[in-house]
Amino acid sequence: MMRHLLDIVDLSTREIDELLDVADQIIAQPREYREKMRHRKLATLFFEPSTRTRLSFEAAMLELGGSVLGFSSADSSSAAKGESVADTVRTVGCYADIIAMRHPKEGAPTVAAQVSPVPIINAGDGGHNHPTQTLTDLLTIRREKGRLDQLVVGMCGDLQFGRTVHSLMNAMARYKSIRFVLISPRELCIPDYLRESMRKAGVPFVEVEKLEDVIGTLDILYMTRVQKERFFNEADYVRLKDSYILDPEKLSRARQDLCIMHPLPRVNEISRAVDSDPRAAYFRQVLNGKFVRMALILKLLEGEA
């Protein structure tokens, strides 16, 4: 049966573990996978620009021996002429074997999946879902820490609007003995529905305002960007802004085996001086993104993962 990936919870934890296993195998033996997708085509339909995600998908397909086609902004597609998402996808489905799609409107990949003759991968739909970022994060955590359970996970920054944070919390809440430490200004704390679903799932969490108070307790620190315009008043911004910037001084209070992650792009929330610290995993995270997308393409096209 044809599968799509629209939301991370479309995959069971068992399927996620299997996907991550395949990604590990690809990393260990890349040559084995060089021809796997020969003569297969990936279409990247990006109705809004993205550097990392689109190139990561394209690199993934090329490393599997396949080809890529597509567009990188709505201006260069028929959407500019008013074509619907459904018609675009029906058309592209005649040319490509699998589609990775980013769209500014939430739920656009669901519309695509209703009509597509080929598998659809959601490569980000507005502020809604971004499941391949979550797979990237999970692979990174497993490779850095050796497990996805029994972890204290700190989420820092904009926890209200950060879709990567919401997806990762929902995905990790399904593993055993996970505890979240949520570090954000009150204005940018997690939405009520997420707090409710964590309580329902019985996942313990604490909400704090300052990173320096809790950094020493964390196994994982997932940083996100705090934008000035999200604050309701200037005084709070000035009072709290430095709490969400990770620098060597704050890092000196952290454990030696902390894993520092960031979905990127960053602006100033992680000081450049942290980049050379072995605990900084965010560029390894980027590389993992390519490998896990290779595993996902294999799973959706050949059921190999």
Next chain:
Amino acid sequence: MNIDSIQNGYVIDHIRAGRSMEIYRYLGLDSLDCSVAIIRNAKSARMGKKDIIKIDEEIPVNLEMLGYIDPGITVNVIRNGERVDKKHLELPQRVVNVIRCKNPRCITQIEQEVDQIFFLADRGKQTYRCLYCETAHKSGEG
């Protein structure tokens, strides 16, 4: 107030007071030739006040949708002046093209001819979510 008993049709009872006109519009009762009675703010031991609609014709009624508009409703089916069935309604699992998603960032705001589909996310709280963007919508609101 004297309203004749109906012969063949429905008595839609236990409507939350004030909602009868919404149901009247949804069922298209203004276009029927038969007798239709709307009783508003009737006394009710259980509800305090309630609305009742009586329809003297067996028209097609989508019970699921009535359940969405007001899950507390009871529908009595009348034949030859006798009640032959009494249905207690509940919230449907899915509603299609009844409510519109209010999220301006939802794909349904721009995609042509896409069905507006909502699924029941929390029966206790009577909350539905848009199939596409998952924006919450409380049953019976707008």
